Amino acid sequence: MVSEQTVIQIRNLTKKIGRKKLVDSLTFDIKRGEVFGFLGPNGAGKTTTIRMMVGLMSATKGEVIIEGKSIAHEFEQAIQHVGAIVENPEMYKFLTGYQNLVHFANMVPGGIKKERIKEVVELVGLESRIRHKVKTYSLGMRQRLGVAQALLHKPSVLILDEPTNGLDPSGIRELRDYLRNLAQNEGISIIVSSHLLSEMELMCDRIAIIQNGKLIDVKRITELVQNNEEEITAIFTVDQSQIAIELVKKHMVNAYISMTENGFQIMIERERIPDIITLLTDNCVRIYEVKHITKTLEDKFLEMTEGEKIV
Structure with missing residues (x-):
């Protein structure tokens, strides 16, 4: 200790x-x-x-x-x-x-x-x-x-x-x-x-x-x-990826979104995640998983040293 x-x-x-x-x-x-x-x-x-x-x-x-x-x-x-x-x-x-x-x-x-x-x-x-x-x-x-x-x-x-x-x-x-x-x-x-x-x-x-x-x-x-940033990156695993992306793009105008193999990845304010879940479920899109991407020590190190690598 x-x-x-x-x-x-x-x-x-x-x-x-x-x-x-x-x-x-x-x-x-x-x-x-x-x-x-x-x-x-x-x-x-x-x-x-x-x-x-x-x-x-x-x-x-x-x-x-x-x-x-x-x-x-x-x-x-x-x-x-x-x-x-x-x-x-x-x-x-x-x-x-x-x-x-x-x-x-x-x-x-x-x-x-x-x-x-x-x-x-x-x-x-x-x-x-x-x-x-x-x-x-x-x-x-x-x-x-x-x-x-x-x-x-x-x-x-x-x-x-x-x-x-x-x-x-x-x-x-x-x-x-x-x-x-x-x-x-x-x-x-x-x-x-x-x-x-x-x-x-x-x-x-x-x-x-x-x-x-x-x-x-x-x-x-x-x-x-740990990730305390207001803006986070989350991965949604859903059953109708294209429909889900179109819905999110329409209602979350300022969000950065990209398709993944089984859903989509989105960079958005943390407090808006529940709104996305509600939006998708109200439109009959099934959500299997929502995963928050956690930054590693390497990510943080590269941010703090402006990308300079350790050798």
């Missing part, structure tokens, strides 16, 4: 190289236990933002505050709350998954107990293969092992840049389910950058849309895809 507590604060974050601004004054908050997505066309500044969030790149201006600590001025205290996979997870393929985790655990200040290693292995569902060599793992399993590695030190924030790259549909769904489980049951805030709009729609609670380094908007997925 998403908490109202803020875990990450991004304030006027800017990255400038020469005269070019890669990231321009980004400001937003990320809550505890939410899956937060970064969406934007290729070159929009998503990866640059993530690199500044984890300290791999310095900001020209602004700051990133994680659990009350500044990445710029209190790096060690801030980064201890973060687990991240910025590129594809790199593992020693000749070692087993377990040996890789032990190797990484030994590099963490203070060490990691074996109980915690066992815990994260169960968390990502690798119990049956953790003693096998990584070279035998599928790409999806390697991604899950990477997530396990990132979770070893019990971070409150998990940052993933394009975590579904190279995964087949089954692997994508598998990873999505694990990430949703981590957010909901472990209270971990997960930040995901991806170009797969359909996956972001299924995975994220909120999404930040970035274009040309600037923040266009931050909205909940439900707010982005």
